[in-house]
Amino acid sequence: xxxxxxxxxxxxFACFALATDPHHRKRIGxxxxxxxxxxxxxxxxxxxxxGFVLAMLAWGPVFGAIGWAGAIMAGAAATFLFLNFGPAWxxxxx
Amino acid sequence: MSKSFRQSQATLHTWxxxxxxxxxxxxxxxxxxxxxxxxxxxxxxPELPRVEDPARVVxxxxxxxxxxxxxxxxxxxxxxxxxxxxxxxxxVPAKGxxxxxxxxxxxxxxxxxxxxxxxxxxxxxxxxxRFHFDLFxxxxxxxxxxxxxxxxxxxxxxxxxxxxxxxxxxxxxxFRGGKGQRSWLDGHNAVAVLGLPFxxxxxxxxxxxxxxxxxxxxxxxxxxxxxxxxxxxxPQAPPAERADRPAPLVDIASLWRDGARRLGTPVDFxxxxxxxxxxxxxxxxxxxxAMLSSYTPSITYDGVTGKxxxxxxxxxxxxxxxxxMIGLHAGRFGDYPMRWLYFLCxxxxxxxxxxxxxxxxxKRREKLPDPERPHFGFHLVERLNVGVVGGYxxxxxxxxxxxxxxxVGLADRANAEVNTMFALWGAVLLFAFVxxxxxAWAELLGLTGALLVALPVFDMIATxxxxxxxxxxxxxxxxxxxxxxxxLGLCFGWAANRVRRHRPYVRRARDAERVAMxx
Numbered sequence: 001x002x003x004x005x006x007x008x009x010x011x012x013f014a015c016f017a018l019a020t021d022p023h024h025r026k027r028i029g030x031x032x033x034x035x036x037x038x039x040x041x042x043x044x045x046x047x048x049x050x051g052f053v054l055a056m057l058a059w060g061p062v063f064g065a066i067g068w069a070g071a072i073m074a075g076a077a078a079t080f081l082f083l084n085f086g087p088a089w090x091x092x093x094x
Numbered sequence: 095m096s097k098s099f100r101q102s103q104a105t106l107h108t109w110x111x112x113x114x115x116x117x118x119x120x121x122x123x124x125x126x127x128x129x130x131x132x133x134x135x136x137x138x139x140p141e142l143p144r145v146e147d148p149a150r151v152v153x154x155x156x157x158x159x160x161x162x163x164x165x166x167x168x169x170x171x172x173x174x175x176x177x178x179x180x181x182x183x184x185x186v187p188a189k190g191x192x193x194x195x196x197x198x199x200x201x202x203x204x205x206x207x208x209x210x211x212x213x214x215x216x217x218x219x220x221x222x223x224r225f226h227f228d229l230f231x232x233x234x235x236x237x238x239x240x241x242x243x244x245x246x247x248x249x250x251x252x253x254x255x256x257x258x259x260x261x262x263x264x265x266x267x268x269f270r271g272g273k274g275q276r277s278w279l280d281g282h283n284a285v286a287v288l289g290l291p292f293x294x295x296x297x298x299x300x301x302x303x304x305x306x307x308x309x310x311x312x313x314x315x316x317x318x319x320x321x322x323x324x325x326x327x328x329p330q331a332p333p334a335e336r337a338d339r340p341a342p343l344v345d346i347a348s349l350w351r352d353g354a355r356r357l358g359t360p361v362d363f364x365x366x367x368x369x370x371x372x373x374x375x376x377x378x379x380x381x382x383x384a385m386l387s388s389y390t391p392s393i394t395y396d397g398v399t400g401k402x403x404x405x406x407x408x409x410x411x412x413x414x415x416x417x418x419m420i421g422l423h424a425g426r427f428g429d430y431p432m433r434w435l436y437f438l439c440x441x442x443x444x445x446x447x448x449x450x451x452x453x454x455x456x457k458r459r460e461k462l463p464d465p466e467r468p469h470f471g472f473h474l475v476e477r478l479n480v481g482v483v484g485g486y487x488x489x490x491x492x493x494x495x496x497x498x499x500x501x502v503g504l505a506d507r508a509n510a511e512v513n514t515m516f517a518l519w520g521a522v523l524l525f526a527f528v529x530x531x532x533x534a535w536a537e538l539l540g541l542t543g544a545l546l547v548a549l550p551v552f553d554m555i556a557t558x559x560x561x562x563x564x565x566x567x568x569x570x571x572x573x574x575x576x577x578x579x580x581x582l583g584l585c586f587g588w589a590a591n592r593v594r595r596h597r598p599y600v601r602r603a604r605d606a607e608r609v610a611m612x613x
Contacts, residue, residue, distance in 0.1 A: 002431045017267040062386050063427060069291050070435030076266075077288045077442070084269035 001058035005051050005067070009075025012047035015040045017079055026083075028091050048072060103257040108454065111251040112475065114244040115451045116482040120225075121241055122447055123486055125296075126440025127222040129425060129433055130575070134219025135179040137575040138497050140559040142213050143206040144569055145174045151181035152347040152364070154208020159183055160343070162202070164370050171364040173350060175383060177571060179218070180205050215507040216497050227304070230512065235307075242304050248297045251450075255286060262287045274598075278456050282449040289442035296443065299423035302416060327413065330377075331394035331404035337372040344400040346376060353378030353393055356402070359385055366397060374398055382426045387417030448483045455479065481526035484538035487586065489519035491545035494579075498552055532593065540590035546583030550576035 017023045019040035024032035032040070055068035111118075127134070136142070145151060155171045163169065166185040174181040181204040205211040217224075229237035256262070262283045269280045286293065306313060306323075317323040346364060353361045362381035368374045374397025380390035387409065394404040409417065421427060425436040455476045462468050468476070493515035504510055526534055553576055554560030564573040 013267075020267065023267060059429075059432070063432065066422065067432055067435070070432065070439065073289055073292060073439060073442075074435055077438070080267055080269070080284055080288060083267050084271070 001054055002067070002071075005054040005058055005071050006074060008047050008051040008054060009071045010078050011075075012044045012051065012072070013076045013079035015044035015047065017083055019044070023083060027089070051075075100257060100260070103254040107251055107254040107258045110247045110254065111447075111450050112454050114247040115447055115454075116478055117240065117244045118248055119444060119447045119451070119482055120486055121227070121244065122440065122444040123490070124222045124226040126437060126444055127490065128219065128226050129437045129440060130578075131219035131223050132175075132177045132179070133571050133575050134222070136177075136218075136571060138216045138218030139179050139213040140553070140557040140572075142180050142203075142211065144567075144572075145176055145178055145180065145206045147206070148174050148176065148181070149347050149351065150208045151204050151206060152350050153345075154210075155181055155183045155204045156343070156346045157208065158202065158204060158210050159185060159366075159369070163187065163200075166369060167367070169364075169366040169369055171346070171366070173360075173362055173364060175360060175362070175381070180211070180213070214497075214502045216511055217508050218497070221493070221512060227300075230516070238304055238307060242301060242308055245297055245300050249294075249301070252286075252290075252293055252297060256290075259283050259286075275453070275456050275460070278449060278453045282446065282453050285442045285446040285449065289439045289446065292436075292439035293443055293446065296423060296439075299419040302419040303423055305416070327389065329406045330392075331375065334367060334373045334375050336368050339372040340370055341372040341374065341398045343369050343374055343397055344376065344395070349376055349395050349400055350378060352400075353380075353395075356393055356405075357391055359383070359390070369397065372398060375403075382421060382424075384427060386421045386427055387414050388420040388424065388426070389413055389417035451475075451479050451483060476531050477526045480529075480531050480534045480538065481523035484535055484542075485519050485522035485526065488522055488538055488542040488545070489515045491542050491549075492518035494549055495545060498549070498556070532596065536590050536594040539586050539593060543583045543586030543588075543590055546579050546586060549579045549583075 018027060019032055019037045021031045024030070024036075051071060052064075052068050055071055056064035058064070059067040136144075152171065152173050155173075159166070159169045159171070163185040165188050167188055168186045170184045172182045172184075182201065183204060184201040187200060202210045203213060205213075227238055227241050228234045229240065259279075265280075265283070266287060269284060270276050301308065313323045317326075343366070346366070350361055350364060357378070357380040359380040360383060361378040362383070363379040365377045365379075366374065367377075376395045376397045377392055378395070379392040382388050382390050389409055391406040391409075393402060393406070395401060396403050425433065428436060455472065458472055459465060459468075462472065493511055496511040496514035500507055500510055500514070522538065526538075529537070550561055554562065559569075559572050561573060561576050564570075564576070
């Protein structure tokens, strides 16, 4: 459950990152189109919400919120490290 | 208007961060290390067997105390968890008995088998916990004031930093490497923003832990008697007069289990007053391993019949709030994943302070009239950065080595470890003032890395708790300690290598590039 919560947090921040022009250009190609920005951001918030539920299930109602805060920090950090220091994977055709 | 406000916040951020930055770095690193306090305690005494059945240690403690101090006024038993190195007992002798004796003569360590044991004297992980707010070589009250004032500066630095670097949220995922000041700024922003909830939480709750010292007026104004507030905060069963009629003491281990069941959390701490007397009392205090609030309830039993005679009243809202904040700060409730999150956040905070300190010099170096002969202030900051940011991790590695290498029979050994650490650190500070900073950085980081990597190797050769043994036994606490030291050592080595290969960034190149792009 905790692992799942962390994975979801990483995915959420990956969506946030891809919704920005520099990272969209680097990973998919071209600036991120407006509708896609909206979709990615919505997905990211949705994933953060799912992460919260998972954290509650994993740690219980008292510690769940703390665990969730920790998990999203870890997710953001992992995304940051991957995007800047990780391999230059590309998703798009470009 | 808004620009000048941001300017003022930038100045505030720079100076509130710089002035106390070195103390903050020490506090952050020590606090981060202290999240592994219990693991380090175990690591520091590899000769002790692993505690697998805490009840056995509690039984052993009672048997030992009954033999060693049957007529003591009070016994204190610290029950281990399966994370602790061992149990410990401490007793207050009957009147007169304690005169001329040190604490050493009235305390003992009880190992996993329930037997009294002498292990190497060390402060282990407890040292970092204490050093985090009590510092060393000074009265604790001074230390706590120093740390608190620094923490207040920290709070100011964080809040003004958010205003100053307001782009941090937009450039959330950006890191532009190899670009001198820009890279340092990106790095500083990244560790600050990624851990921002933690940094704010830890600084604020850190101040809350010392609030009664920082703002005593509420207590003074509301409680006439000095002890009244204490009694309310830490309620206790009414004291029992000694009956002077001998009576057998109940089995503490079964009360210990019963206490855990009634309190709903494990019991860490057992106090027995008047053992062996008809008026014996046994008090069980709940552990904060399983609850957020650090004000944990307790329950008192009659020491002969084993009946519950008192239980702490439920805490009020204010107390639960304060307790929860302190609990949130210390993270003792955390299971291992949670603890790792805390630890990583702590590393992020340490890096934030360190990169901020370095950034101060990077930003000003380009503007120096003569970089070879900087003015006194720049010189001082640059050298202190080397001596503290480069020196303290090295000193910690030295402390861990002192734990392994100092002879077991050395007098006052626990303090000798600490003194070794500070002596090494002092030498590093002197070194930082004579050696060229770029060289000193590479050498200190490299040496720290080498010392850390060598520790697990030494453990494999010289102790029975080397990596292969601990992994084979499934003892993941000790294995993870060694693996973490190894990983940290590699990180320091990597950083040393980066500094060694560092060529100063030339601003002109970027300007030329920009010109080329616009043409």
